[in-house]
Amino acid sequence: MAWERESAEFExxxxxxxxxxxxxxxxxxxxxxxxNARERIERLCDAGxxxxxxxxxxxxxxxxxxxxxxxxxxAGFGKVDGREVAISAGDATxxxxxxxxxxxxxxxELIKSAEQLGVPMxxxxxxxxxRLPDVMGADGMAGLGRNVGYRRYRQVPWVSAVLGQAFGxxxxxxxxxxxxxxxxxxxxxxxxxxxxxxxxGEKVDAHALGGVDMHLEETGFVDHAADNDDExxxxxxxxxxxxxxxxxxLPPRAPVPAGAGAVSPxxxxxxxxxxxxxxxxxxxxxxxxxxxxxxRERYGRTLVTALARLDGRTVGVIANNxxxxxxAMDAQACEKAVRMLTLCDSxxxxxxLLADTPGFLIGEVAERQRVAAKIMNFQQxxxxxxxxxxxxxxxxSYGQAWLNMGGLHADDVAAWFTAEVGFVDPAxxxxxxxxxxxxxxxxxxxxxxxxLARGTSAYDLAAPYxxxxxxxxxxxxxxxxxxxxxHERRRSGGLGEHLLRNWPSNC
Numbered sequence: 421m422a423w424e425r426e427s428a429e430f431e432x433x434x435x436x437x438x439x440x441x442x443x444x445x446x447x448x449x450x451x452x453x454x455x456n457a458r459e460r461i462e463r464l465c466d467a468g469x470x471x472x473x474x475x476x477x478x479x480x481x482x483x484x485x486x487x488x489x490x491x492x493x494x495a496g497f498g499k500v501d502g503r504e505v506a507i508s509a510g511d512a513t514x515x516x517x518x519x520x521x522x523x524x525x526x527x528x529e530l531i532k533s534a535e536q537l538g539v540p541m542x543x544x545x546x547x548x549x550x551r552l553p554d555v556m557g558a559d560g561m562a563g564l565g566r567n568v569g570y571r572r573y574r575q576v577p578w579v580s581a582v583l584g585q586a587f588g589x590x591x592x593x594x595x596x597x598x599x600x601x602x603x604x605x606x607x608x609x610x611x612x613x614x615x616x617x618x619x620x621g622e623k624v625d626a627h628a629l630g631g632v633d634m635h636l637e638e639t640g641f642v643d644h645a646a647d648n649d650d651e652x653x654x655x656x657x658x659x660x661x662x663x664x665x666x667x668x669x670l671p672p673r674a675p676v677p678a679g680a681g682a683v684s685p686x687x688x689x690x691x692x693x694x695x696x697x698x699x700x701x702x703x704x705x706x707x708x709x710x711x712x713x714x715x716r717e718r719y720g721r722t723l724v725t726a727l728a729r730l731d732g733r734t735v736g737v738i739a740n741n742x743x744x745x746x747x748a749m750d751a752q753a754c755e756k757a758v759r760m761l762t763l764c765d766s767x768x769x770x771x772x773l774l775a776d777t778p779g780f781l782i783g784e785v786a787e788r789q790r791v792a793a794k795i796m797n798f799q800q801x802x803x804x805x806x807x808x809x810x811x812x813x814x815x816x817s818y819g820q821a822w823l824n825m826g827g828l829h830a831d832d833v834a835a836w837f838t839a840e841v842g843f844v845d846p847a848x849x850x851x852x853x854x855x856x857x858x859x860x861x862x863x864x865x866x867x868x869x870x871x872l873a874r875g876t877s878a879y880d881l882a883a884p885y886x887x888x889x890x891x892x893x894x895x896x897x898x899x900x901x902x903x904x905x906x907h908e909r910r911r912s913g914g915l916g917e918h919l920l921r922n923w924p925s926n927c
Contacts, residue, residue: 437475437489441513449513454584454603455649457494457509457517460544464507464653465498472496474526481554488514491523492547495530497539500657503665506534509544512584516548519589527589538666540577542656543593546584549612572596574766574921577663581652582606582642587615591630594641596925598663598763599715601644601655602632608641640719640755641926658713662727662734663767667921670768670914671734677709680731685814686893689776693815693840699724699741699774702814706897708732715760720752722781725760727769731901733908736764739774740825747777749821750786754794757824758923761801765920770808770904775817775825798824806917808907810900813839813878814893832903833886835878836893841886842876 440446440456449456455463461470473496479488492514497506508527510517517523534541570592572578580594582602591608594600602608609616609630616624628634635642646652664671683705689697703726704712711729721744726737738757740747749757764771780786780795802809802824811826813835822841827833835841881887891899908914 433476440489440511441515445513453605453648454512454546456513457511457544457546460583460649460653461494461496461498461507461509463650464542464544464656465500466502470496470498470507473530474522477522477526479554480521488520490514491520491526492517493523493526495526497533497537500542500660503660504537504539505542505660506530506537506539507542507544510547510584510590512546512548515551516585517546518548518551520551520554524589535575535666538576538668540579540660540663540665542660543578543580543590543597545580545582545586545590545594546606547587547590548585549587549589549615570596572922572925574598574667574762574918576666577660577767579656579659581646581656582608583649583652585612586630587612598767599656599659600635600642601646601652601659602635602642603649603652604632604645604647607631608635636718638719639926640716640752640759643715644717659727662713662729662769667767667918668915673732673734674708674711674729676729676732677711679709681706681897682709684894685896689814689893691838693776693838696742696746698743699739699747699776702774703728703737703739706730706900707735707737712737716756720750720754720756722747722749723753723756725756730772730897730904733904734769735904736760736769736771737774738771738825740777740821742776745781748779748781749777749824750781751789751791751794754791754798754824755926757798758801759926761798761805762920762923762925765805765807765916766918768807768915770810770908771805772900773809773811773826773830774814775811775822775827776814777817777821777825779819779821795820795824801920801923802826803829804919804923806919808904808910808914810834810903810907812836812891812896812900813841813881813887816840818842828886831907832888834889834891834899834903835881835887836896837878837890838893839878839881839890840876841878841881 446456475490477491478485479491492511494509494511497504508530531541578597580597580600582594584606586608591610594608607626607630613624613626613629616629632645644655646655662671685702685705688701707728707730713727715725722741724739724741728735728737738760809826809830811830811833815838817825878890882890
Protein backbone atom coordinates (compact mmCIF):
# COMPACT_ATOMS: atom_id res chain seq x y z
CA MET A 421 0.00 0.00 0.00
CA ALA A 422 1.07 3.60 -0.64
CA TRP A 423 0.90 4.49 3.05
CA GLU A 424 3.20 1.61 3.95
CA ARG A 425 5.69 2.57 1.22
CA GLU A 426 5.70 6.20 2.42
CA SER A 427 6.11 5.09 6.02
CA ALA A 428 9.04 2.86 5.12
CA GLU A 429 10.71 5.67 3.16
CA PHE A 430 10.18 8.08 6.07
CA GLU A 431 11.82 5.66 8.52
CA UNK A 432 14.71 5.04 6.13
CA UNK A 433 15.32 8.75 5.65
CA UNK A 434 15.06 9.36 9.37
CA UNK A 435 17.57 6.58 10.06
CA UNK A 436 20.03 8.12 7.59
CA UNK A 437 19.78 11.49 9.34
CA UNK A 438 20.23 9.95 12.79
CA UNK A 439 23.31 8.11 11.49
CA UNK A 440 24.86 11.58 10.97
CA UNK A 441 28.09 11.40 8.95
CA UNK A 442 28.13 7.59 9.00
CA UNK A 443 29.53 4.95 11.38
CA UNK A 444 33.20 5.62 10.56
CA UNK A 445 33.00 9.32 11.32
CA UNK A 446 30.86 8.78 14.42
CA UNK A 447 33.43 6.24 15.65
CA UNK A 448 36.25 8.71 14.92
CA UNK A 449 34.49 11.34 17.06
CA UNK A 450 34.15 8.84 19.90
CA UNK A 451 37.83 7.88 19.58
CA UNK A 452 38.72 11.52 20.23
CA UNK A 453 36.90 11.27 23.56
CA UNK A 454 34.10 13.54 22.35
CA UNK A 455 30.37 13.04 22.31
CA ASN A 456 28.65 13.65 18.99
CA ALA A 457 26.07 16.41 18.54
CA ARG A 458 23.07 14.21 19.27
CA GLU A 459 24.69 12.65 22.33
CA ARG A 460 25.50 16.12 23.68
CA ILE A 461 21.89 17.19 23.36
CA GLU A 462 20.70 13.96 24.96
CA ARG A 463 23.03 14.48 27.94
CA LEU A 464 22.03 18.13 28.37
CA CYS A 465 18.25 17.81 28.08
CA ASP A 466 15.71 16.17 30.33
CA ALA A 467 14.86 12.75 28.92
CA GLY A 468 12.48 12.76 25.97
CA UNK A 469 12.07 16.54 25.77
CA UNK A 470 14.15 17.43 22.70
CA UNK A 471 12.04 18.56 19.73
CA UNK A 472 14.20 18.83 16.64
CA UNK A 473 13.88 21.44 13.90
CA UNK A 474 15.13 20.86 10.36
CA UNK A 475 15.93 17.18 10.70
CA UNK A 476 15.53 16.70 6.95
CA UNK A 477 17.43 19.81 5.95
CA UNK A 478 20.45 19.29 3.70
CA UNK A 479 22.88 21.22 1.53
CA UNK A 480 21.39 23.58 -1.03
CA UNK A 481 23.69 21.94 -3.58
CA UNK A 482 21.78 18.95 -5.02
CA UNK A 483 24.93 16.85 -5.48
CA UNK A 484 25.75 17.23 -1.76
CA UNK A 485 22.39 16.39 -0.25
CA UNK A 486 23.12 12.74 0.43
CA UNK A 487 26.32 13.72 2.24
CA UNK A 488 24.87 16.43 4.47
CA UNK A 489 22.23 15.05 6.89
CA UNK A 490 20.64 17.96 8.82
CA UNK A 491 23.30 20.02 6.98
CA UNK A 492 25.71 19.50 9.85
CA UNK A 493 23.61 21.18 12.54
CA UNK A 494 21.24 19.56 15.05
CA ALA A 495 18.83 22.22 16.30
CA GLY A 496 15.65 22.46 18.31
CA PHE A 497 14.12 22.92 21.74
CA GLY A 498 14.55 20.86 24.89
CA LYS A 499 14.09 21.15 28.63
CA VAL A 500 17.01 21.56 31.03
CA ASP A 501 16.00 20.93 34.63
CA GLY A 502 12.40 21.48 33.59
CA ARG A 503 13.00 24.81 31.81
CA GLU A 504 12.76 25.27 28.04
CA VAL A 505 15.92 26.16 26.10
CA ALA A 506 16.85 26.43 22.42
CA ILE A 507 19.85 24.31 21.41
CA SER A 508 22.15 24.56 18.40
CA ALA A 509 24.71 21.74 18.14
CA GLY A 510 27.27 21.50 15.36
CA ASP A 511 27.66 17.98 13.97
CA ALA A 512 31.37 17.55 13.27
CA THR A 513 30.75 14.19 11.55
CA UNK A 514 29.12 16.04 8.63
CA UNK A 515 31.79 17.99 6.73
CA UNK A 516 33.22 19.21 10.03
CA UNK A 517 29.97 21.08 10.79
CA UNK A 518 31.17 23.72 8.33
CA UNK A 519 28.83 26.65 7.68
CA UNK A 520 26.70 26.74 4.56
CA UNK A 521 23.45 28.37 3.53
CA UNK A 522 20.89 25.94 4.90
CA UNK A 523 22.77 25.40 8.14
CA UNK A 524 23.04 29.13 8.74
CA UNK A 525 19.32 29.60 8.01
CA UNK A 526 18.49 26.91 10.59
CA UNK A 527 20.68 28.54 13.19
CA UNK A 528 19.38 32.04 12.51
CA GLU A 529 15.74 30.94 12.64
CA LEU A 530 16.37 29.11 15.92
CA ILE A 531 17.87 32.24 17.48
CA LYS A 532 14.88 34.31 16.36
CA SER A 533 12.49 31.70 17.76
CA ALA A 534 14.34 31.65 21.10
CA GLU A 535 13.95 35.42 21.38
CA GLN A 536 10.27 35.30 20.46
CA LEU A 537 9.57 32.47 22.90
CA GLY A 538 11.71 33.94 25.68
CA VAL A 539 14.01 30.97 26.26
CA PRO A 540 17.81 30.82 26.65
CA MET A 541 19.94 30.06 23.59
CA UNK A 542 22.56 27.33 24.04
CA UNK A 543 25.30 26.71 21.47
CA UNK A 544 27.11 23.35 21.64
CA UNK A 545 29.87 24.47 19.36
CA UNK A 546 32.08 22.41 17.10
CA UNK A 547 32.47 23.84 13.62
CA UNK A 548 35.08 24.26 10.93
CA UNK A 549 34.25 27.72 9.63
CA UNK A 550 32.84 28.42 6.16
CA ARG A 551 32.22 25.45 3.84
CA LEU A 552 34.36 25.69 0.70
CA PRO A 553 33.52 26.09 -2.13
CA ASP A 554 29.92 26.86 -1.10
CA VAL A 555 30.79 30.24 0.41
CA MET A 556 33.17 31.38 -2.32
CA GLY A 557 32.28 34.26 -4.61
CA ALA A 558 29.78 37.05 -4.24
CA ASP A 559 26.78 34.73 -4.37
CA GLY A 560 28.29 32.43 -1.76
CA MET A 561 29.01 35.28 0.66
CA ALA A 562 25.62 36.91 0.10
CA GLY A 563 23.81 33.61 0.57
CA LEU A 564 25.68 32.95 3.80
CA GLY A 565 25.65 36.48 5.17
CA ARG A 566 21.99 37.22 4.50
CA ASN A 567 20.99 35.00 7.39
CA VAL A 568 23.67 36.01 9.87
CA GLY A 569 22.96 38.83 12.33
CA TYR A 570 24.89 40.03 15.34
CA ARG A 571 22.68 42.83 16.67
CA ARG A 572 22.02 41.57 20.18
CA TYR A 573 19.59 43.22 22.57
CA ARG A 574 20.13 40.47 25.13
CA GLN A 575 16.47 39.53 25.17
CA VAL A 576 17.47 36.00 26.19
CA PRO A 577 20.73 34.65 27.66
CA TRP A 578 23.26 33.12 25.27
CA VAL A 579 25.48 30.29 26.50
CA SER A 580 28.30 28.64 24.52
CA ALA A 581 30.08 25.37 25.15
CA VAL A 582 33.10 25.16 22.83
CA LEU A 583 33.61 21.43 22.52
CA GLY A 584 36.00 21.08 19.58
CA GLN A 585 37.30 23.40 16.90
CA ALA A 586 35.34 26.65 16.70
CA PHE A 587 36.23 28.89 13.79
CA GLY A 588 34.37 31.82 12.27
CA UNK A 589 30.75 31.90 13.39
CA UNK A 590 31.38 29.47 16.26
CA UNK A 591 33.96 31.84 17.74
CA UNK A 592 31.78 34.88 17.06
CA UNK A 593 28.77 33.36 18.83
CA UNK A 594 30.94 32.48 21.83
CA UNK A 595 32.24 36.05 22.04
CA UNK A 596 28.65 37.30 22.06
CA UNK A 597 27.56 34.85 24.75
CA UNK A 598 27.02 35.67 28.42
CA UNK A 599 28.85 32.50 29.44
CA UNK A 600 31.47 30.35 27.71
CA UNK A 601 32.90 27.01 28.81
CA UNK A 602 35.59 25.38 26.66
CA UNK A 603 37.11 21.92 26.53
CA UNK A 604 40.82 21.89 27.30
CA UNK A 605 41.61 20.31 23.92
CA UNK A 606 39.39 22.68 21.92
CA UNK A 607 40.50 25.60 19.74
CA UNK A 608 38.57 28.84 19.16
CA UNK A 609 39.72 31.42 16.61
CA UNK A 610 38.56 33.56 13.70
CA UNK A 611 40.05 31.09 11.21
CA UNK A 612 41.58 27.62 11.33
CA UNK A 613 45.28 26.97 11.76
CA UNK A 614 45.48 25.93 8.11
CA UNK A 615 44.02 29.24 6.93
CA UNK A 616 46.13 31.21 9.42
CA UNK A 617 49.32 29.37 8.35
CA UNK A 618 48.69 30.23 4.69
CA UNK A 619 47.78 33.82 5.56
CA UNK A 620 50.88 34.60 7.64
CA GLY A 621 53.29 32.39 5.75
CA GLU A 622 54.48 30.40 8.74
CA LYS A 623 53.25 27.45 10.75
CA VAL A 624 50.72 28.44 13.41
CA ASP A 625 50.29 26.42 16.60
CA ALA A 626 46.62 25.67 17.29
CA HIS A 627 46.73 26.28 21.03
CA ALA A 628 48.80 29.44 20.71
CA LEU A 629 46.24 30.63 18.15
CA GLY A 630 43.12 29.89 20.18
CA GLY A 631 43.70 27.40 22.97
CA VAL A 632 41.84 27.37 26.25
CA ASP A 633 44.66 28.78 28.39
CA MET A 634 45.08 31.73 26.04
CA HIS A 635 41.36 32.52 26.22
CA LEU A 636 41.18 32.04 29.98
CA GLU A 637 44.13 34.30 30.76
CA GLU A 638 44.76 36.66 27.84
CA THR A 639 41.52 37.37 25.96
CA GLY A 640 39.11 36.64 28.80
CA PHE A 641 36.62 35.22 26.30
CA VAL A 642 36.23 31.96 28.25
CA ASP A 643 34.85 31.61 31.78
CA HIS A 644 35.70 27.98 32.54
CA ALA A 645 37.73 25.09 31.18
CA ALA A 646 36.32 21.56 31.12
CA ASP A 647 38.13 18.24 30.82
CA ASN A 648 35.34 16.59 28.82
CA ASP A 649 31.89 17.12 27.33
CA ASP A 650 29.99 15.99 30.42
CA GLU A 651 31.80 18.50 32.63
CA UNK A 652 31.12 21.28 30.11
CA UNK A 653 27.43 20.41 29.90
CA UNK A 654 27.16 20.40 33.69
CA UNK A 655 28.65 23.90 33.71
CA UNK A 656 26.06 25.03 31.18
CA UNK A 657 23.30 23.54 33.31
CA UNK A 658 24.65 25.26 36.43
CA UNK A 659 24.94 28.67 34.76
CA UNK A 660 21.38 28.51 33.44
CA UNK A 661 20.09 27.81 36.95
CA UNK A 662 21.00 31.38 37.99
CA UNK A 663 19.41 33.08 34.98
CA UNK A 664 15.84 33.91 34.01
CA UNK A 665 14.56 32.57 30.69
CA UNK A 666 14.38 36.08 29.27
CA UNK A 667 14.88 39.73 30.17
CA UNK A 668 11.26 40.23 31.15
CA UNK A 669 11.30 37.97 34.19
CA LEU A 670 13.21 37.60 37.43
CA PRO A 671 15.81 34.88 38.02
CA PRO A 672 14.52 31.74 39.75
CA ARG A 673 14.70 31.67 43.54
CA ALA A 674 16.25 28.66 45.28
CA PRO A 675 15.86 27.22 48.80
CA VAL A 676 18.45 28.42 51.33
CA PRO A 677 20.76 25.54 52.28
CA ALA A 678 21.51 24.70 55.88
CA GLY A 679 24.56 26.33 57.41
CA ALA A 680 24.14 29.75 55.81
CA GLY A 681 26.14 32.42 57.65
CA ALA A 682 28.01 29.91 59.80
CA VAL A 683 31.39 31.55 59.09
CA SER A 684 31.91 35.21 59.94
CA PRO A 685 33.90 37.37 57.47
CA UNK A 686 35.69 38.76 60.52
CA UNK A 687 37.44 35.41 60.84
CA UNK A 688 38.81 35.69 57.30
CA UNK A 689 39.94 39.32 57.00
CA UNK A 690 43.14 40.44 58.78
CA UNK A 691 42.76 43.53 60.97
CA UNK A 692 45.96 44.98 59.51
CA UNK A 693 44.80 46.41 56.19
CA UNK A 694 48.25 45.90 54.64
CA UNK A 695 47.98 42.12 55.01
CA UNK A 696 46.47 40.21 52.11
CA UNK A 697 43.64 37.69 52.19
CA UNK A 698 41.49 35.80 49.70
CA UNK A 699 38.25 37.68 48.99
CA UNK A 700 36.79 34.52 47.45
CA UNK A 701 36.62 32.98 50.93
CA UNK A 702 34.74 36.03 52.21
CA UNK A 703 32.22 35.74 49.37
CA UNK A 704 31.75 32.04 50.13
CA UNK A 705 31.11 32.90 53.79
CA UNK A 706 28.55 35.61 53.03
CA UNK A 707 26.57 33.85 50.27
CA UNK A 708 24.38 30.78 50.52
CA UNK A 709 26.55 27.66 50.99
CA UNK A 710 27.66 26.08 47.72
CA UNK A 711 26.07 28.78 45.58
CA UNK A 712 29.08 30.76 44.37
CA UNK A 713 29.69 30.35 40.62
CA UNK A 714 32.88 32.27 39.68
CA UNK A 715 33.20 33.83 36.23
CA ARG A 716 36.46 34.55 34.37
CA GLU A 717 38.54 33.44 37.35
CA ARG A 718 41.87 33.48 35.52
CA TYR A 719 41.38 36.85 33.81
CA GLY A 720 41.72 40.20 35.57
CA ARG A 721 42.51 38.37 38.81
CA THR A 722 42.65 41.51 40.96
CA LEU A 723 38.86 41.45 40.72
CA VAL A 724 36.48 38.60 41.53
CA THR A 725 33.23 38.30 39.60
CA ALA A 726 30.70 35.59 40.37
CA LEU A 727 27.07 34.65 40.33
CA ALA A 728 25.81 33.50 43.71
CA ARG A 729 22.67 33.25 45.80
CA LEU A 730 21.89 35.25 48.90
CA ASP A 731 18.84 34.10 50.82
CA GLY A 732 17.92 32.11 47.70
CA ARG A 733 18.07 35.15 45.36
CA THR A 734 20.50 35.27 42.43
CA VAL A 735 23.06 38.08 42.77
CA GLY A 736 26.08 39.22 40.81
CA VAL A 737 29.21 39.86 42.88
CA ILE A 738 32.02 42.25 41.92
CA ALA A 739 34.79 42.27 44.53
CA ASN A 740 38.40 43.38 44.84
CA ASN A 741 40.81 40.60 45.74
CA UNK A 742 43.73 41.79 47.92
CA UNK A 743 45.42 38.43 47.35
CA UNK A 744 46.42 39.60 43.83
CA UNK A 745 48.37 42.88 43.47
CA UNK A 746 46.88 44.01 46.76
CA UNK A 747 43.49 44.33 45.07
CA ALA A 748 44.62 47.22 42.84
CA MET A 749 42.51 47.13 39.67
CA ASP A 750 43.92 47.07 36.13
CA ALA A 751 42.54 47.28 32.58
CA GLN A 752 41.57 43.59 32.57
CA ALA A 753 39.70 43.98 35.86
CA CYS A 754 37.73 46.89 34.39
CA GLU A 755 36.74 44.83 31.35
CA LYS A 756 35.72 41.99 33.64
CA ALA A 757 33.55 44.30 35.75
CA VAL A 758 31.81 45.73 32.67
CA ARG A 759 30.95 42.28 31.40
CA MET A 760 29.47 41.39 34.80
CA LEU A 761 27.44 44.59 34.98
CA THR A 762 26.12 43.96 31.46
CA LEU A 763 25.00 40.45 32.40
CA CYS A 764 23.30 41.64 35.58
CA ASP A 765 21.56 44.68 34.10
CA SER A 766 20.31 42.71 31.10
CA UNK A 767 18.80 39.87 33.14
CA UNK A 768 17.55 41.53 36.34
CA UNK A 769 20.28 40.34 38.67
CA UNK A 770 21.09 42.64 41.64
CA UNK A 771 24.75 43.64 41.96
CA UNK A 772 26.82 43.49 45.15
CA LEU A 773 30.14 45.40 45.10
CA LEU A 774 32.67 44.52 47.81
CA ALA A 775 35.53 47.03 47.96
CA ASP A 776 38.96 46.56 49.46
CA THR A 777 41.35 48.29 47.09
CA PRO A 778 44.23 50.79 47.10
CA GLY A 779 43.01 52.09 43.72
CA PHE A 780 43.92 51.49 40.09
CA LEU A 781 47.27 50.26 38.88
CA ILE A 782 49.09 53.08 37.12
CA GLY A 783 52.30 53.45 35.13
CA GLU A 784 53.54 53.01 31.58
CA VAL A 785 52.18 49.49 31.09
CA ALA A 786 48.77 50.49 32.40
CA GLU A 787 48.58 53.50 30.10
CA ARG A 788 49.52 51.39 27.08
CA GLN A 789 46.62 49.12 28.02
CA ARG A 790 44.32 52.16 27.81
CA VAL A 791 43.50 51.96 31.50
CA ALA A 792 41.94 55.45 31.60
CA ALA A 793 39.39 54.46 28.96
CA LYS A 794 38.75 51.13 30.68
CA ILE A 795 38.13 52.91 33.99
CA MET A 796 35.58 55.17 32.30
CA ASN A 797 33.89 52.24 30.55
CA PHE A 798 33.54 50.61 33.96
CA GLN A 799 32.19 53.82 35.51
CA GLN A 800 29.70 54.42 32.68
CA UNK A 801 28.47 50.85 32.82
CA UNK A 802 27.97 51.14 36.57
CA UNK A 803 25.91 54.30 36.17
CA UNK A 804 23.86 52.72 33.38
CA UNK A 805 23.12 49.67 35.54
CA UNK A 806 19.52 49.92 36.76
CA UNK A 807 19.13 46.77 38.85
CA UNK A 808 19.63 47.13 42.64
CA UNK A 809 23.26 47.91 43.48
CA UNK A 810 24.60 47.36 46.99
CA UNK A 811 28.10 48.66 47.79
CA UNK A 812 30.17 47.73 50.84
CA UNK A 813 33.68 48.91 51.80
CA UNK A 814 35.49 46.32 53.90
CA UNK A 815 38.88 47.78 54.85
CA UNK A 816 39.80 50.48 52.33
CA SER A 817 38.82 52.13 49.07
CA TYR A 818 40.82 54.98 47.58
CA GLY A 819 40.52 57.47 44.74
CA GLN A 820 38.58 56.81 41.55
CA ALA A 821 38.32 53.16 42.56
CA TRP A 822 35.95 54.14 45.36
CA LEU A 823 33.59 55.59 42.74
CA ASN A 824 33.95 52.60 40.43
CA MET A 825 33.16 50.24 43.29
CA GLY A 826 29.82 51.96 43.87
CA GLY A 827 30.81 54.78 46.24
CA LEU A 828 28.31 57.29 44.87
CA HIS A 829 26.27 55.23 42.44
CA ALA A 830 24.80 52.40 44.48
CA ASP A 831 21.31 52.20 45.95
CA ASP A 832 22.85 51.42 49.33
CA VAL A 833 26.39 52.32 50.37
CA ALA A 834 27.72 50.77 53.57
CA ALA A 835 31.08 50.36 55.26
CA TRP A 836 32.55 48.12 57.89
CA PHE A 837 33.49 50.13 60.98
CA THR A 838 37.13 49.39 60.07
CA ALA A 839 36.89 51.03 56.63
CA GLU A 840 39.02 53.89 55.31
CA VAL A 841 38.10 56.02 52.30
CA GLY A 842 40.11 58.82 50.74
CA PHE A 843 41.90 60.08 47.65
CA VAL A 844 45.01 58.00 48.20
CA ASP A 845 46.45 55.67 50.83
CA PRO A 846 47.93 58.00 53.48
CA ALA A 847 51.20 56.03 53.41
CA UNK A 848 51.50 56.73 49.67
CA UNK A 849 50.49 60.33 50.25
CA UNK A 850 53.44 60.93 52.59
CA UNK A 851 55.89 59.83 49.91
CA UNK A 852 54.17 61.91 47.22
CA UNK A 853 53.85 65.09 49.28
CA UNK A 854 57.04 64.94 51.33
CA UNK A 855 59.34 62.55 49.47
CA UNK A 856 59.81 60.68 52.73
CA UNK A 857 59.92 56.95 53.39
CA UNK A 858 59.30 55.19 56.69
CA UNK A 859 62.92 53.98 56.76
CA UNK A 860 64.34 57.51 56.47
CA UNK A 861 62.55 58.94 59.51
CA UNK A 862 60.03 56.54 61.13
CA UNK A 863 58.75 59.00 63.75
CA UNK A 864 58.14 61.90 61.34
CA UNK A 865 56.77 59.56 58.68
CA UNK A 866 54.19 58.17 61.12
CA UNK A 867 53.22 61.67 62.22
CA UNK A 868 52.68 62.80 58.62
CA UNK A 869 50.78 59.61 57.79
CA UNK A 870 48.44 60.12 60.78
CA UNK A 871 47.82 63.69 59.64
CA LEU A 872 46.83 62.57 56.15
CA ALA A 873 44.68 59.77 57.61
CA ARG A 874 42.44 62.27 59.39
CA GLY A 875 38.93 62.29 58.00
CA THR A 876 39.22 58.90 56.30
CA SER A 877 37.29 56.70 58.74
CA ALA A 878 33.94 55.05 58.10
CA TYR A 879 32.36 57.59 60.47
CA ASP A 880 33.83 60.45 58.44
CA LEU A 881 32.20 58.91 55.38
CA ALA A 882 28.84 58.53 57.12
CA ALA A 883 28.76 62.05 58.66
CA PRO A 884 27.99 63.88 55.36
CA TYR A 885 25.76 60.92 54.40
CA UNK A 886 28.10 59.54 51.74
CA UNK A 887 27.53 56.17 53.40
CA UNK A 888 24.01 55.10 54.32
CA UNK A 889 25.16 52.93 57.20
CA UNK A 890 28.15 51.56 59.09
CA UNK A 891 27.98 47.89 59.98
CA UNK A 892 29.72 45.32 62.13
CA UNK A 893 31.56 42.90 59.79
CA UNK A 894 29.77 40.02 61.51
CA UNK A 895 26.46 41.44 60.23
CA UNK A 896 27.51 41.48 56.56
CA UNK A 897 25.26 38.67 55.35
CA UNK A 898 22.22 39.90 57.28
CA UNK A 899 22.78 43.48 56.09
CA UNK A 900 23.09 42.55 52.40
CA UNK A 901 20.13 40.14 52.53
CA UNK A 902 17.89 42.78 54.11
CA UNK A 903 18.92 45.49 51.65
CA UNK A 904 18.32 43.09 48.80
CA UNK A 905 14.83 42.46 50.12
CA UNK A 906 14.15 46.19 50.39
CA HIS A 907 15.48 47.26 47.00
CA GLU A 908 13.88 44.50 44.96
CA ARG A 909 10.50 46.03 45.90
CA ARG A 910 10.82 48.65 43.17
CA ARG A 911 7.80 49.58 41.13
CA SER A 912 9.18 47.73 38.13
CA GLY A 913 8.71 44.48 40.03
CA GLY A 914 12.47 44.08 40.33
CA LEU A 915 13.11 44.33 36.59
CA GLY A 916 15.84 46.67 35.40
CA GLU A 917 15.57 49.14 32.54
CA HIS A 918 18.16 47.11 30.59
CA LEU A 919 20.18 50.15 29.53
CA LEU A 920 23.17 47.87 28.95
CA ARG A 921 21.27 45.39 26.79
CA ASN A 922 23.15 46.37 23.64
CA TRP A 923 26.49 47.28 25.28
CA PRO A 924 29.24 45.74 23.11
CA SER A 925 30.33 42.29 24.25
CA ASN A 926 33.89 41.77 25.45
CA CYS A 927 34.73 45.46 25.03
